[in-house]
Amino acid sequence: VQTDDHVRNGKGKQVTLIEYADFQCPSCAAYYPILKQLETKYSEQVSFVFRHYPIISIHPNAFAAARAAESAGKQGKFFEMHDKLFETQQDWGLVSTNQQSLFEGYAKQLGLNLEQFKTDYTSEAVATRINRDVSSAKQFEITGTPSFVLNGKRISTPADLAAFEKVLDEAIKAPTDTKK
Secondary structure, X not given: OOOOOEEEOOOOOOEEEEEEEXXXXXXXXXXXXXXXXXXXXXXXXXXXXEEEOOOOOOXXXXXXXXXXXXXXXXXXXXXXXXXXXXXXXXXXXXXXXXHHHHHHHHHHHOOOOHHXXXXXXXXXXXXXXXXXXXXXXXXXXXXXXXXEEEOOEEEOOOOOHHHHHHHHHHHHHXXXXXXX
């Protein structure tokens, strides 16, 4: 886990689950409510890490959405924008819409400094941060989304909430590895 990774429930829990996702991916949006439930249920045992993996060849607005999330993150509201993007995917995911204008509207709703958001949105630093996440996926041979890495090992994507709970329960019961 990187120092600037986006983590829910805090770092250093017994189990770490990294999600590689694309904000425009319908499957990622379908997993969003499942992950929200898991984050609540396992708040004491599991660190949930989000990493960007925009697949722009099939999701042309994905990188723009990642920019919006990172820009919000610069003002301490990454997960608020993350949630908004998944909850409104049907609105901004359309190719014909003006995504940046919608994202700026979301930034206003979240109480962000809009001028700072606009500056960060177009910055090289934000693009570099997103691309670093994409590069980190190579070590796990990730090629699609959503993809999950549990305690440093890529896992098959669980089919539903019950299957995900089973995977996390097993990881929590497993002896801890001191080489984390």
